[in-house]
Amino acid sequence: MEREQLERLLGGGDDTSLAALSALRAGASYVVWDETTSAGSLATAYGRRLRHTFRKGIDTSGLARAVQRLDLHGRPVRLGQIRTADGSWVFMLFLDKEGSTLVACTGVRRARPNSPRADTC
Template sequence: MERAQLERLLGGGDDPSLAALSALRAGASYVVWDGTTSSESLAKIYGRRLRHTLPRGIETSRLARAVHCLDLYGRPVRLGQIKTADGAWIFMLFVDEDGRSLVACTGVRQAQPGPARPDDC
């Protein structure tokens, strides 16, 4: 998918979409994979991820909403990813089969590596 087409899809206005669009315009790397996956199976997978992130205090952006949207969508989706230039966030994109509309978008803050530890620790 071309960067300009992806930018148009992200113009929907919700928080994760706008943050992903901003990251993309700031030079983030991105990929939208070929092929489709069942939205229902992705709802289950990302539902597990939601249950994993909540008790650990991992910051997400509208992950519960993305799970809900995928569960309701009921048709195959293409999966995409945008990684911010500093690696602090990864945004997952769920695009309709034709690449014409965004079904859902969510972001997950990535753990920042701590200081290096000496070998004897």
């Protein structure tokens, strides 16, 4: 997927999507995979991650909303990832099967390598 197309998908979304867009425009790396995955299984997995990050005090953005949207979507989704240039945040993108619509977006702050707390999200 071209960077410009991904920027269009992220524009006009919620705060998390706009943060991902900002990171992308600031030189973040990104990937969008061709394969699809069940939205329901992702809702379950990311629901577990939501509980984990809450228990560990890991900063997230839009995770609860992403779980809800995946659960409601009910159709296969494509995954994408944006990693900020400094590596401090990773955004996961959930796109429809064709890659033409953003279903959900979530972000997690990555622990610094020398930090006593390492996230595993």
